[in-house]
Amino acid sequence: MAFAVLFLLFLSVPFSSAKLNPDYYSATCPDFAKIVRDQVFTKQSVVPATAAGVLRLFFHDCITDGCDASIFISSNAYTPHAERDADLNLSLSGDAFDLVIKIKNLLELTCPGVVSCSDIIAQATRDLIKMVGGPYFPVRLGRKDSLNSDASKVPASLPTPTMTMDDIINKFAARKFTVREMVALTGAHTIGFTHCKEFANRIFNFSPTSQVDPTLHPKFAEGLRHVCWNYTKDPSMSAFNDPRSPSKFDNAYFGNVLKGLGLLRSDYLLGADPRTRPIVEEYAKNEQAFFRIQFFFLLLARPTIVVNSILFLGIQYTHI
Ligand code: HEM
Ligand SMILES: *[C@@H]1O[C@H](CO)[C@@H](O)[C@H](O)[C@H]1NC(C)=O
Numbered sequence: 001m002a003f004a005v006l007f008l009l010f011l012s013v014p015f016s017s018a019k020l021n022p023d024y025y026s027a028t029c030p031d032f033a034k035i036v037r038d039q040v041f042t043k044q045s046v047v048p049a050t051a052a053g054v055l056r057l058f059f060h061d062c063i064t065d066g067c068d069a070s071i072f073i074s075s076n077a078y079t080p081h082a083e084r085d086a087d088l089n090l091s092l093s094g095d096a097f098d099l100v101i102k103i104k105n106l107l108e109l110t111c112p113g114v115v116s117c118s119d120i121i122a123q124a125t126r127d128l129i130k131m132v133g134g135p136y137f138p139v140r141l142g143r144k145d146s147l148n149s150d151a152s153k154v155p156a157s158l159p160t161p162t163m164t165m166d167d168i169i170n171k172f173a174a175r176k177f178t179v180r181e182m183v184a185l186t187g188a189h190t191i192g193f194t195h196c197k198e199f200a201n202r203i204f205n206f207s208p209t210s211q212v213d214p215t216l217h218p219k220f221a222e223g224l225r226h227v228c229w230n231y232t233k234d235p236s237m238s239a240f241n242d243p244r245s246p247s248k249f250d251n252a253y254f255g256n257v258l259k260g261l262g263l264l265r266s267d268y269l270l271g272a273d274p275r276t277r278p279i280v281e282e283y284a285k286n287e288q289a290f291f292r293i294q295f296f297f298l299l300l301a302r303p304t305i306v307v308n309s310i311l312f313l314g315i316q317y318t319h320i
């Protein structure tokens, strides 16, 4: 009996996120940090959109079923409707996928079968945030990759720009994020860009009485109408998320939101809802407060602990 209990305890330890730690690979893959850092540096120098692309990819992976790299599984005989399919439709960046696959291949040559894709994307996101001006924070490692990926779960997990604040809060609460953490995480919209269709209803034919959403700063709305004028014919047209410092990871997003310079309806709501406005104001005034909450919370999102078989068998990259 005592033996059985001990055995169960032993089994349950690796399943707990408390086991994650920054030195997880120091013995089994000592070059892990260097390989990720070098690849991140090279890619970001050549393609400056990489940082935002990887950060968003990481977010989508984590919010769907924990940070388990399930987003990298391509549809195949065993997983006919992988998350990736839903996400590709939501225009995740191909450069972000490329970077993670490149690092994975290099690590498989250096220390085969050791490093999970979920740890690669976590570490790469941290390095990229730092490279574009954001905070540095230790990444706790030791996640395992999931074998499952289900596109049908994506719409239910992902927040969308037209949701109410109740819905947005609930989506994050489902992953154990508080309102404050949700606000900090959404500060990721300080980099990257958004396709016009995501906010077109705010700048064209908004209402019978107004072409544009009156909660938008009028000059900003005018600029966006200019940028997006042909978006129905050219769906690649897009605007910077943070018009003030589009490529720098800073707290400008929060100031924008309070001034009618938030691009998405959901960005506007963050500055308008009484539950989130005080937090937005705090981060707009104090960048360190925003940086301190860091991206720990995302990185700590529940990892799904399963052995790395599909990823290590390499099945999914032959399909990517
Ligand atoms: C209220 C919740 C959120 C909503 C409704 C939302 C929605 C969106 C939408 C619609 C886009 C534009 C996609 C495109 O046109 O290609 C976008 C971009 C982006 N989102 Fe969010 N998002 C939310 C929260 C987050 C969070 C928590 C993160 C990360 C921690 C994040 C990171 C990003 C990044 C980095 C981009 C730019 C991507 C790029 O330039 O490639 N978002 N978001
Ligand atoms: C993605 O878009 C394509 C083409 O519009 C569609 O056929 C497919 O069903 C979509 N996939 C998902 C998971 O929504």
Ligand SMILES: *[C@@H]1O[C@H](CO)[C@@H](O)[C@H](O)[C@H]1NC(C)=O
Pocket (backbone or CB within 6 Å): 230, 233, 234
């Ligand atoms: C609008 O976009 C379409 C698709 O890219 C392009 O063919 C067309 O020439 C554009 N219109 C003008 C006037 O540039």
